[in-house]
Amino acid sequence: MDARPSLLWFRQALRLAxxxxxxxAMTRGGxxxxxxxxxxxxxxxxxxxxxxxxxxxxxxxxLDHDLRERGSRLILRRGLAGxxxxxxxxxxxxxxxxxxxxxxxxxxxxxxxxxRMLITRGIEVVSANASLLVEPDRIATEAGGPYRxxxxxxxxxxxxxxxxxxxxVPRMMPAPVRWPVRDVRIEVDAxxxxxxxxxxxxxxxxxxxxxxxxxxxxxSLTGYPNDRDRPGIGxxxxxxxxxxxxxxxxxxxxxxxxxxxxxxxxPGEMRAAEAYLRQLAWREFAVHVLHHHPHTTDRPLRPExxxxxxxxxxxxxxxxxxxxxxxxxVDAGMRELLGTGWMHNRVRMIAxxxxxxxxxxxxxxxxxxxxxxxIDADLANNTxxxxxxxxxxxxxxxxxxxxxxxxxxxxxxxxxxxxxxxxPELSRLPDRWIHRPFEAPADxxxxxxxxxxxxxxxxxxxxxxxxEEALLAIASIAGGRRKAPRGGRRSGRHPAH
DNA sequence: TGAAATGTTGGGGCG
DNA sequence: ACGCCCCAACATTTC
Numbered sequence: 001m002d003a004r005p006s007l008l009w010f011r012q013a014l015r016l017a018x019x020x021x022x023x024x025a026m027t028r029g030g031x032x033x034x035x036x037x038x039x040x041x042x043x044x045x046x047x048x049x050x051x052x053x054x055x056x057x058x059x060x061x062x063l064d065h066d067l068r069e070r071g072s073r074l075i076l077r078r079g080l081a082g083x084x085x086x087x088x089x090x091x092x093x094x095x096x097x098x099x100x101x102x103x104x105x106x107x108x109x110x111x112x113x114x115x116r117m118l119i120t121r122g123i124e125v126v127s128a129n130a131s132l133l134v135e136p137d138r139i140a141t142e143a144g145g146p147y148r149x150x151x152x153x154x155x156x157x158x159x160x161x162x163x164x165x166x167x168x169v170p171r172m173m174p175a176p177v178r179w180p181v182r183d184v185r186i187e188v189d190a191x192x193x194x195x196x197x198x199x200x201x202x203x204x205x206x207x208x209x210x211x212x213x214x215x216x217x218x219x220s221l222t223g224y225p226n227d228r229d230r231p232g233i234g235x236x237x238x239x240x241x242x243x244x245x246x247x248x249x250x251x252x253x254x255x256x257x258x259x260x261x262x263x264x265x266x267p268g269e270m271r272a273a274e275a276y277l278r279q280l281a282w283r284e285f286a287v288h289v290l291h292h293h294p295h296t297t298d299r300p301l302r303p304e305x306x307x308x309x310x311x312x313x314x315x316x317x318x319x320x321x322x323x324x325x326x327x328x329x330v331d332a333g334m335r336e337l338l339g340t341g342w343m344h345n346r347v348r349m350i351a352x353x354x355x356x357x358x359x360x361x362x363x364x365x366x367x368x369x370x371x372x373x374x375i376d377a378d379l380a381n382n383t384x385x386x387x388x389x390x391x392x393x394x395x396x397x398x399x400x401x402x403x404x405x406x407x408x409x410x411x412x413x414x415x416x417x418x419x420x421x422x423x424p425e426l427s428r429l430p431d432r433w434i435h436r437p438f439e440a441p442a443d444x445x446x447x448x449x450x451x452x453x454x455x456x457x458x459x460x461x462x463x464x465x466x467x468e469e470a471l472l473a474i475a476s477i478a479g480g481r482r483k484a485p486r487g488g489r490r491s492g493r494h495p496a497h
Numbered sequence: 498t499g500a501a502a503t504g505t506t507g508g509g510g511c512g
Numbered sequence: 513a514c515g516c517c518c519c520a521a522c523a524t525t526t527c
Contacts, residue, residue: 150498229498282498345498346498349498353499388498397498397499398499398527399527400499400500400526400527401498401499401500401527402499402500402527403499403500404499404500404501407499407500408499464501467500467501467527471527474527475527
């Protein structure tokens with residue numbers, strides 16, 4: 001057996017259980033030396049923002065801790081990943097480098113370059129998929145191209161993902177190693193826990209991810225189909241940041257969910273499992289689309305949207321960012337984002353629809369704000385979600401699908417639990433008005449202690465009118481095939497206008 | 498993974 | 513008893 005060490009280059013699979021990269025490295029024999037490299041070049045124009053970086057720091061600390069429990073540790077390096085890996089292979093006399101594949105444009109170009117460079121230097125390179133049930137190149141349409149519609153993608157994905165996905169492998173540990181070099185340094189400092197992490201109740205790292213999965217399967221999976229769209233209820237798994245950094249893998253999640261469903265006689269359990277797995281499919285669809293259309297991080301998938309008449313003003317965007325649009329469910333979401341680095345998915349859709357359609361702010365501006373503030377910021381999912389909402393992406397909602405923030409609020413937060421949590425100044429308003437304080441009679445506002453325009457803003461746009469204008473805007477780029485919407489009346493019943 | 502406008506239906510009040 | 517109207521409820525169409 002070759003006693004020369006292997007480098008285990010952690011990228012977005014920051015875990016020790018069900019990690020095919022670690023498994024491959026350990027199977028190969030010889031010492032395994034774990035390393036993480038902070039290289040902004042891997043991220044291209046989309047460097048992680050402060051929220052995501054905070055999580056990463058915590059996650060690396062956690063991974064290092066887990067490794068140290070068995071006498072190993074995580075080497076951290078800064079700089080170009082290729083150079084750092086080459087230097088480390090020399091310092092350790094490593095013969096091979098193992099890493100987890102990534103699929104974002106910059107990262108996948110980078111890893112190909114690095115692989116080629118290492119091979120020319122005589123280093124063996126092994127990569128593996130640790131992030132997806134189905135990698136983006138494994139699925140193609142009849143015509144051999146990438147999918148652009150979810151439903152057929154989902155069918156194809158299910159055949160592969162559910163049919164042949166092997167059981168996850170248990171937690172593995174690199175054996176204790178006496179480092180052959182002295183100058184490798186761990187720079188992960190035990191920095192103060194970020195406010196977002198603390199206030200959001202998060203626990204970055206593999207242990208936190210597994211706890212979250214177990215709690216979700218036990219307490220919330222059964223109710224998932226009903227509860228997942230209600231932001232006032234903790235009905236979602238909240239695994240998104242853990243998944244993004246690979247503190248847990250989709251195979252572990254699918255296994256836990258299916259095991260639960262198989263062990264139950266209740267028919268609802270199977271339905272719940274399918275509903276949740278479907279969300280994993282959406283996640284992988286986003287990766288599929290970005291992988292095959294790398295320009296979509298900055299440009300619409302549908303080219304006709306390059307001519308869309310976006311609004312130029314900044315005021316709407318700024319009010320949206322602060323959570324001061326005057327539409328409670330939108331503002332609650334934006335404040336949840338600022339306070340915890342996370343936002344319920346239903347509310348993400350509502351808030352994104354409001355920005356791109358009611359305010360007609362370019363989707364990229366919203367995508368950049370989410371990118372900066374989300375602890376689960378993920379290039380494929382963020383890009384996909386924004387283009388989907390804006391109507392310019394894959395399987396996009398037709399542009400005329402415009403969310404009504406009042407109706408959405410009443411439908412999914414009927415008791416106003418979510419709005420009251422994040423907008424306490426409205427908390428004494430009765431349910432009837434909680435999603436439309438601007439329509440509440442004066443005495444109801446007075447009784448609740450709300451002075452509109454002082455305690456809570458008046459709506460910055462009239463939704464009914466904004467909707468008409470958005471429909472006109474889409475008609476203007478539709479090549480004259482679409483007729484302009486009828487009517488165009490103002491609602492006439494809006495106190496703020 | 499919409500909303501609003503428009504069309505249809507059927508029960509009940511009422512002359 | 514009957515036709516007419518109103519309108520809520522639901523379905524369909526359109527944006």
